Structure formats: C-alpha cells, structure tokens
Amino acid sequence: MRVLILGARGFIGASLADAFTAAGHTVVKAVRQPVAPDEIAIDFASDHDPADWGAFIAGVDVLINAVGIIVETAAQRFDVIHTAAPVALFEACVAAGTRAPRVIQISALGADRGDSSYFLTKRAADEALMSLPLDWQVLRPALVFGEEGQSARLFLTLASLPLLPLPGGGEQPLQPVHIDDLTDAALRLADPATPARQCIELAGPAPLTLRDILLVYRRALGLPPTGQFAIPTPLMAIAAAIADRIPGALFNHENWRMLQAGNTCAPDALAAATRLLGHAPRSIERFIAPERSADLRRRALDSWHGLLLRVALAIIWFVTAIVSAGAYPQADSLALLARVGLAGVPAFVALYGAAALDFAFGVATLFRPGRRLWLAQAGLVLAYTAIIAFALPEFLVHPFGPITKNLAVLAILIVLHSREVSS
Incomplete structure (x- = not known):
C-alpha cells in the first residue's frame, strides 16, 4: 500500500x-x-x-x-x-x-x-x-x-x-x-x-x-x-x-x-x-529491554548532570560577584589589589569590573551556555590563579584552599566543553 x-x-x-x-x-x-x-x-x-x-x-x-x-x-x-x-x-x-x-x-x-x-x-x-x-x-x-x-x-x-x-x-x-x-x-x-x-x-x-x-x-x-x-x-x-x-x-x-x-x-x-x-x-x-538498560541509564543521567554542573558553576560566579562588589570589606579588597600592583582608580575599576564580569558569566552560564563561554571562563580562572599564585602566594597553602578549588572549577569547565563538542 x-x-x-x-x-x-x-x-x-x-x-x-x-x-x-x-x-x-x-x-x-x-x-x-x-x-x-x-x-x-x-x-x-x-x-x-x-x-x-x-x-x-x-x-x-x-x-x-x-x-x-x-x-x-x-x-x-x-x-x-x-x-x-x-x-x-x-x-x-x-x-x-x-x-x-x-x-x-x-x-x-x-x-x-x-x-x-x-x-x-x-x-x-x-x-x-x-x-x-x-x-x-x-x-x-x-x-x-x-x-x-x-x-x-x-x-x-x-x-x-x-x-x-x-x-x-x-x-x-x-x-x-x-x-x-x-x-x-x-x-x-x-x-x-x-x-x-x-x-x-x-x-x-x-x-x-x-x-x-x-x-x-x-x-x-x-x-x-x-x-x-x-x-x-x-x-x-x-x-x-x-x-x-x-x-x-x-x-x-x-x-x-x-x-x-x-x-x-x-x-x-x-x-x-x-x-x-x-x-x-x-x-x-x-x-x-535489559540490553538497553545501560545506554538509557547513561542518557538519563546525562540529561541532568550537565544542568547540575551549570547551576553549580553559575552559583560560584554569582557569589564571587557579590563578595567582590561589597560583601567583602572594600578596604581589604583594595589592599589585596595593591599587592598585585593596582591602586587608586585602576584598583576600583579592576574590583568592580571583575565583579560585573563574574556576574555576567553567571547569567551566561544559565541562559547562553556554549563552548566559547567555557573557554573564556577557563581562561579567566587560569589568569586569576596565576596572578594570585605569583602575587599572593599565601593563598596557595591557605587551609580553606581558595586557589586549589579552582581545579574543581576547571574540571567542570572541561566536562561542559567536552559535552558541547560531543553533542
């Protein structure tokens, strides 16, 4: 027919x-x-x-x-x-x-x-x-x-x-x-x-x-x-x-x-x-069917694993922005920037510009995800890590591990980037 x-x-x-x-x-x-x-x-x-x-x-x-x-x-x-x-x-x-x-x-x-x-x-x-x-x-x-x-x-x-x-x-x-x-x-x-x-x-x-x-x-x-x-x-x-x-x-x-x-x-x-x-x-x-179980399990888990990683990453960017913009004492932030070589107006621009960028990354992570975004975020995290490791080396051995935790953030970005490539 x-x-x-x-x-x-x-x-x-x-x-x-x-x-x-x-x-x-x-x-x-x-x-x-x-x-x-x-x-x-x-x-x-x-x-x-x-x-x-x-x-x-x-x-x-x-x-x-x-x-x-x-x-x-x-x-x-x-x-x-x-x-x-x-x-x-x-x-x-x-x-x-x-x-x-x-x-x-x-x-x-x-x-x-x-x-x-x-x-x-x-x-x-x-x-x-x-x-x-x-x-x-x-x-x-x-x-x-x-x-x-x-x-x-x-x-x-x-x-x-x-x-x-x-x-x-x-x-x-x-x-x-x-x-x-x-x-x-x-x-x-x-x-x-x-x-x-x-x-x-x-x-x-x-x-x-x-x-x-x-x-x-x-x-x-x-x-x-x-x-x-x-x-x-x-x-x-x-x-x-x-x-x-x-x-x-x-x-x-x-x-x-x-x-x-x-x-x-x-x-x-x-x-x-x-x-x-x-x-x-x-x-x-x-x-x-039993032979389809493993593949369907992987697909089901993948469907929310990526979203979970994005939400966690967005929260990190939002919290960082809020802390930088005022939750952390401004004087202490400026003192840290002075040790990096920034003072006066450039320090204020760097402080609040970085907060704005962090917030923008949080919004983009939720609503405009993509390979370029993950690469840009990885680049910024690596730059932050290098600057702090050079100018503020005490944070490398801080008991709360503020710098070593960047490894987890980079791992999330690598996973998200690889998911975009394979999709």
Whole structure:
C-alpha cells in the first residue's frame, strides 16, 4: 500500500513510518521542511482549505494523521493544528470520492472526556472525522513510551535523580503504552481486512500511579533504591503558572491539570485493543529491554548532570560577584589589589569590573551556555590563579584552599566543553 504519514518527523510519526516501511509498504512522509526524496511539504499552521490537500492524497491508500503539539506557541495553536487543518484534510478525502484513502487519526486517550484545550481540539477533529462518509479509524493512545519520546525521556530523567520527585504526591493514575504496540495497532487498522469506522483506546494492561511508574523505570535502569519527596500541589500550581509565561516551556497549567486528572483506559476498551492486537499490550516492566538498560541509564543521567554542573558553576560566579562588589570589606579588597600592583582608580575599576564580569558569566552560564563561554571562563580562572599564585602566594597553602578549588572549577569547565563538542 501507499501510505501518507503526516507529522512523520515527530516521535510517533517517525515510528509509524519505520513500522510501515518495515512491513513492505511505500511510505510518503509529510513534513514542514522536506529534505529527502520520500518527503513532501505540508504545514498544518496554514493549510486550512480542503483544496490545499487534494494533490497530496491522490493515489494514497492509507492516510495517517500523527501531527500534534503538547504546548501552544504563537505560531502553533491547538485549534489550528489539532482541528482546523485535519478537518480540511478529512474533507478533501471526502471530495476524492471512491479514491479516498482509509484515514487513521492518531488522537489521545481522554479526548472524549477531557476538558483541556489539548483534549477539546483533539475531540473536535475526531468527531468531525467520525461524521464523514469515509473509511476512518481513530486511535487514542495513552501516554506513549519510546526511547525517543519526549515524555519517556522526562520520566526516565526523573527516575534517575538522587531523590524521586513526586508532583502532588505522585498518586496520579496513568496507563502508559509502548510505541511498538501503537505501531502494531496502526498497521492492523490500516489493513483493508480490518473493519473500518472503529475508535480504539490503546493503553497498557493496568493503571499505575506516577510513583509506581518512576520506581519501575528506576529498577529497569539498574539504579539502586532511593528516597522520595512529594512536591506539594500548590507549589506545582505556582510552577505551572510561571511556566505559562515562558515561551516554549514543556510544562504549563494545562499539562498539570491533565496529569492531576490521570489517564487510564476502561476495561472494555482495553479488551477491544487486545482483540485488535491479538495479544495484551506489553506491561511497563517490559518497556526497557535489559540490553538497553545501560545506554538509557547513561542518557538519563546525562540529561541532568550537565544542568547540575551549570547551576553549580553559575552559583560560584554569582557569589564571587557579590563578595567582590561589597560583601567583602572594600578596604581589604583594595589592599589585596595593591599587592598585585593596582591602586587608586585602576584598583576600583579592576574590583568592580571583575565583579560585573563574574556576574555576567553567571547569567551566561544559565541562559547562553556554549563552548566559547567555557573557554573564556577557563581562561579567566587560569589568569586569576596565576596572578594570585605569583602575587599572593599565601593563598596557595591557605587551609580553606581558595586557589586549589579552582581545579574543581576547571574540571567542570572541561566536562561542559567536552559535552558541547560531543553533542
């Protein structure tokens, strides 16, 4: 079959493209910026007229809409991406008449009952499709686990932390499904022998709390048991409200509301999905294969190790700036500079200029990290160390080790620089 997959660069879309290709089908990938021969250009942000889609669906046997966003931006709105463009696409399929492809809409578990903008716009597209005279299939997966999935990477990162953070206590019921079960379900729904006009909810075999999911992932990563701490619901609400004001943030008040509500599948719906697959969806304990454990553990740890180093480094620069600018007695600072050969106005310029530079390095460390920044900081640390070692040698043998601790700072900078090079 000739299969057109919209959103083929996304996690789910790319997985579907790989699965249909492996099954021997001809896959055409619809993306915003095509770069390969099997890709074509589409834009859900602007293609809202059925006439925009007629040429794309010609000769297509199966059309899969896997386009979706989790967070709105100025350029991508839920009502446009989830509803307006897909409905125009579905209407174009109706206009194709007997040549219309079978349409598979990748929706979301909870779209039929959720009240968030994400769910409401998904539901609107689902209902529009189900009202049309087409061979349609609506697939509503739960939270999808896959190594390249954004939510999976986030959960694995949380599971790898020294202490498990539990938003709102971690009692929210979830029923994640593995990406391989989703692609298998889509392959079966695309089969002409499978009855059309089905709405399938796809989830794991049993609900688990967020706490249990993180504990399972931690064991699967080969990490030892650790403590847990609950993040109070009011604090999560405040964090979500702040995140609402940060463009592109992956967490906001709607995501928090959806997590609080949970995401599970009714037993009869799960039974229907099991019949479609021909087997029960895999359990969460089987999501991470033993041979993948070490690599996923490394990736999970890497995801927050770099941030930890940057935060620690930024704190060093900020504290140094504050101490230099006034927390340390100015007269004592000027006396030290006099021993380096600076007095009068040059000493004041050096003192407060260095404080300003230290503060700027702290800000850049948090918001503008990069190889040049790490090299500049390493150069400054080495210069400070050389000057102090020459002019103030007593600090080399100071019991608090103010100069020898620069070795740890340089080690952090080397690690951060090497991470930039290898990424």
